[in-house]
Amino acid sequence: MYVCGPTVYDLPHLGHGRYFLVWDVARRWFSFRGYDVRFVSNVTDIDDNIINRATAETRQESAVANAIELAHFAAMDELSIMRPDVVPHATHYVDAMIDFIGSLIEAGVAYATSDGVYFDVSSVPDYGILAGQPLDSLRAGARVETVEGKKSPLDFVLWKAAKPGQPSWEAPYGAGRPGWHTECVVMSLALLGDNFDLHVGGFDLRFPHHENERAQAVASHHLFARHWSHSGWVMAGDQKMSKSLHNFTSLTDLTQSTDPRAYRLLVLRSHYRSPIDVTPETIGDAVRSLERLDALARRFRLPTFASSTFVRESDYNFGAEASQLVGEVAQLLDNDLETPSALARIFEAVSRANSIADEGEEKRASELALAVAVLLGGLGLALQSTPSDDIDEATLALVAARDDARRARDFDEADRLRRVLEDSGWVVEDSAGSTQIRR
Numbered sequence: 001m002y003v004c005g006p007t008v009y010d011l012p013h014l015g016h017g018r019y020f021l022v023w024d025v026a027r028r029w030f031s032f033r034g035y036d037v038r039f040v041s042n043v044t045d046i047d048d049n050i051i052n053r054a055t056a057e058t059r060q061e062s063a064v065a066n067a068i069e070l071a072h073f074a075a076m077d078e079l080s081i082m083r084p085d086v087v088p089h090a091t092h093y094v095d096a097m098i099d100f101i102g103s104l105i106e107a108g109v110a111y112a113t114s115d116g117v118y119f120d121v122s123s124v125p126d127y128g129i130l131a132g133q134p135l136d137s138l139r140a141g142a143r144v145e146t147v148e149g150k151k152s153p154l155d156f157v158l159w160k161a162a163k164p165g166q167p168s169w170e171a172p173y174g175a176g177r178p179g180w181h182t183e184c185v186v187m188s189l190a191l192l193g194d195n196f197d198l199h200v201g202g203f204d205l206r207f208p209h210h211e212n213e214r215a216q217a218v219a220s221h222h223l224f225a226r227h228w229s230h231s232g233w234v235m236a237g238d239q240k241m242s243k244s245l246h247n248f249t250s251l252t253d254l255t256q257s258t259d260p261r262a263y264r265l266l267v268l269r270s271h272y273r274s275p276i277d278v279t280p281e282t283i284g285d286a287v288r289s290l291e292r293l294d295a296l297a298r299r300f301r302l303p304t305f306a307s308s309t310f311v312r313e314s315d316y317n318f319g320a321e322a323s324q325l326v327g328e329v330a331q332l333l334d335n336d337l338e339t340p341s342a343l344a345r346i347f348e349a350v351s352r353a354n355s356i357a358d359e360g361e362e363k364r365a366s367e368l369a370l371a372v373a374v375l376l377g378g379l380g381l382a383l384q385s386t387p388s389d390d391i392d393e394a395t396l397a398l399v400a401a402r403d404d405a406r407r408a409r410d411f412d413e414a415d416r417l418r419r420v421l422e423d424s425g426w427v428v429e430d431s432a433g434s435t436q437i438r439r
Contacts, residue, residue, distance in 0.1 A: 032378035080307030113149035131207035199225035297385035305377030322371035
């Protein structure tokens with residue numbers, strides 16, 4: 001599985017968070033269902049934007065890239081997004097890119113111009129297939145560039161000729177640096193081999209980036225990726241959230257102001273290919289839904305699945321009712337990762353588990369609640385509970401006294417004990433049979 005990674009020139013925003021959450025969920029679900037996943041995601045550490053920022057700040061390009069990469073992975077860690085198995089950096093693969101571009105020139109599908117080396121898209125008969133548009137249609141809508149020797153406005157740069165004061169490498173066709181569209185072809189083939197399973201990215205990468213990757217692979221007689229998939233945008237009003245539009249909110253702002261798990265839950269509530277709105281209202285609603293899940297974990301003393309590890313379906317054996325839930329959710333998620341419907345089914349099971357427990361069938365309810373936690377753990381959403389051994393004896397005595405008062409229908413005393421608990425910093429929640437407390 002190859003995931004187009006960050007270009008490290010600015011802080012990650014909510015759109016990046018949604019993007020990497022989507023593919024983290026996919027990776028985790030593949031693992032949950034028993035697949036071994038080799039997950040590769042690159043870092044573009046040389047780029048016009050990195051150079052421009054380094055120039056503006058009088059810093060080295062590598063200093064800018066390293067600092068932003070650290071910020072990127074720190075934000076991903078906050079969201080419990082698993083680190084890739086391999087993180088290739090573009091600058092580490094320049095020699096391989098030079099050789100690859102040379103082979104395209106030798107094959108007659110690339111040519112030199114006044115400012116570098118370009119790929120001839122007319123050499124690929126089905127160019128435009130990922131965009132869903134034929135070559136003539138794309139050509140008609142292309143922006144005309146005035147580059148001496150360029151054959152078509154759709155032809156894209158493979159190698160940018162060196163410019164004074166900018167990083168460059170020596171190549172047989174002149175000093176310069178690689179274009180963006182070449183790095184992922186070279187790195188994915190080097191690390192995953194030909195005909196690998198899945199190449200993913202955001203919807204905006206479908207064309208031209210992924211189409212241009214595919215074109216180079218086809219022209220060099222590679223099968224490349226067997227499947228492609230693209231995720232939707234985070235919207236800010238009627239625009240997508242992006243660095244280029246300067247309308248982004250950093251992930252740090254989100255994770256410092258609310259539980260990061262709420263953002264994962266919000267992402268799960270939308271299909272990965274659909275756009276989502278991230279607002280205080282949608283985040284607040286996700287927080288409330290998360291509290292409902294945590295309440296289930298507290299009531300049934302559910303294990304807290306570490307979000308830094310994979311949860312596998314094969315590690316658990318359930319009875320009929322819980323197995324049915326797992327099967328129904330799996331069927332939905334196996335169908336193009338249909339998370340909204342799967343999540344709705346999970347929340348139905350939350351209500352069902354509570355109702356069964358209220359009727360006195362604790363064992364049956366506990367098994368269904370555990371299945372909920374296992375499924376959510378498989379999606380990277382770890383529930384939180386306060387184990388009884390984290391509560392001091394005096395507080396446990398107050399909880400027990402309150403439960404006794406409620407059973408005796410002494411509601412004045414129950415209310416008084418609630419206030420005592422709340423004054424001590426506990427959040428008090430009532431179920432039909434017991435008092436649940438948490439910090």
